[in-house]
Amino acid sequence: MFEKFKLRACLCAGLTAAMLSVSVAEAVPQAIGGFFKQIRQQSFMDKDEQGEHEVLYQRFAGLAVDKELRERFPKLSAAIEQRTSADWARMQKDSVGMKAEAVQFRRESPNYYHPFAQDMDVIMRRADDAVVSYLEMEYENGAGAHGMYGWQGVNFNTMTGEEIALSAVVKDMGRFTDIIIAQLKKEHPDASFFDMETQVRKYALQGKLNWTLDPRGVTVYFNPYAIAAYAEGLLQTTVLFQEQPQLFNEAYLETAEVYAQPFPHYYPLITSLKDNGRRDVLSVNQGEGKVTVTLNGRKTDFAAALTNLQPVLVHMQNKDNFLYIDGQTQEGGRQTLVLKVEKGKVRHVGTLPYTFMHTIAVSPAEQQYWRFMTNPDGFYIDKVAKPGSSSQTDICAVGSEGQLTFG
Numbered sequence: 001m002f003e004k005f006k007l008r009a010c011l012c013a014g015l016t017a018a019m020l021s022v023s024v025a026e027a028v029p030q031a032i033g034g035f036f037k038q039i040r041q042q043s044f045m046d047k048d049e050q051g052e053h054e055v056l057y058q059r060f061a062g063l064a065v066d067k068e069l070r071e072r073f074p075k076l077s078a079a080i081e082q083r084t085s086a087d088w089a090r091m092q093k094d095s096v097g098m099k100a101e102a103v104q105f106r107r108e109s110p111n112y113y114h115p116f117a118q119d120m121d122v123i124m125r126r127a128d129d130a131v132v133s134y135l136e137m138e139y140e141n142g143a144g145a146h147g148m149y150g151w152q153g154v155n156f157n158t159m160t161g162e163e164i165a166l167s168a169v170v171k172d173m174g175r176f177t178d179i180i181i182a183q184l185k186k187e188h189p190d191a192s193f194f195d196m197e198t199q200v201r202k203y204a205l206q207g208k209l210n211w212t213l214d215p216r217g218v219t220v221y222f223n224p225y226a227i228a229a230y231a232e233g234l235l236q237t238t239v240l241f242q243e244q245p246q247l248f249n250e251a252y253l254e255t256a257e258v259y260a261q262p263f264p265h266y267y268p269l270i271t272s273l274k275d276n277g278r279r280d281v282l283s284v285n286q287g288e289g290k291v292t293v294t295l296n297g298r299k300t301d302f303a304a305a306l307t308n309l310q311p312v313l314v315h316m317q318n319k320d321n322f323l324y325i326d327g328q329t330q331e332g333g334r335q336t337l338v339l340k341v342e343k344g345k346v347r348h349v350g351t352l353p354y355t356f357m358h359t360i361a362v363s364p365a366e367q368q369y370w371r372f373m374t375n376p377d378g379f380y381i382d383k384v385a386k387p388g389s390s391s392q393t394d395i396c397a398v399g400s401e402g403q404l405t406f407g
Contacts, residue, residue, distance in 0.1 A: 029128035033375035034069030037061040054115040075161030117141040127374035150223040153212040238270035242277035265309040322402040
């Protein structure tokens with residue numbers, strides 16, 4: 001009888017342990033993919049006594065999801081599609097006034113006339129089965145001395161499709177605000193701030209801080225004129241989870257072990273490459289016949305005449321890190337540099353005849369889509385297509401040495 005009880009106890013204990021193990025495993029977010037942006041471009045023309053001329057150039061790239069992602073996360077997909085549709089409708093509405101202003105500007109100031117421009121773009125920051133976070137960028141250029149732009153963070157609960165409030169992520173907003181102010185001073189020592197501390201505290205108090213949830217922390221963004229002069233551009237700072245774990249809600253401290261994070265090449269990415277709480281600053285820049293990667297202040301040049309760079313940080317389960325840098329060649333095609341980031345250095349792994357730009361050759365103009373790599377264990381990438389040809393798509397994963405694996 002005792003032996004049977006021991007056996008049952010062992011079985012129950014083993015079953016309980018297994019269930020706990022599954023529960024913990026399920027609690028750790030897993031990277032997901034299936035996000036892309038569709039690029040729409042058009043020019044509006046007019047004609048007056050001086051001849052035919054362009055009035056407005058318009059470019060729209062809104063976030064979209066593929067069929068697989070829509071089936072898996074219907075509420076998230078609906079929220080993203082609703083937001084993208086609203087952005088497109090607002091852009092179309094604004095363009096009516098811009099076209100009228102451009103015609104008036106040409107009539108009144110023909111010597112200074114230039115076509116107006118309107119641009120909306122999007123870039124992913126994080127995508128897993130807990131959080132989807134991305135940035136929207138808007139740019140307008142009219143009759144003023146310079147154009148105006150701004151970035152807006154969007155943060156969704158992946159399961160419910162509801163927007164996440166910063167107050168749900170940060171437990172002590174006062175302390176968080178103090179850290180943001182201190183980091184802005186340290187990271188931008190020469191910035192022309194105006195009343196920065198007061199402005200940051202006001203934004204925080206009113207719940208108007210502009211932010212994204214990244215794979216390893218929270219990044220806060222300040223657009224031109226928010227806390228500094230226009231010439232300072234976008235100012236940003238990141239608080240890493242492992243730097244201030246007591247500051248964040250425990251539900252957000254568990255993050256995906258494997259992820260891919262796209263980022264704009266003209267702004268630095270702050271992360272912890274080894275997940276050890278150490279702050280790493282990574283940036284990618286294009287130059288004359290070269291691509292420069294800066295890691296914690298150390299620059300490495302790679303001979304590659306690429307422009308329009310689209311970098312992605314790839315973080316593997318063994319904490320290896322790679323950079324996939326998709327760029328446009330001088331001939332107009334695209335290719336992807338694969339670099340490994342290790343021991344404070346960056347080295348070249350290979351150059352791939354692949355791109356995340358998906359092209360469909362249709363009349364009267366090509367249709368272009370940009371696929372975001374957010375899950376290194378499964379994503380779509382395209383073989384570089386010849387001009388006038390459609391892309392061919394492969395499904396891939398990032399292998400242990402950084403190169404593509406197929407299937």
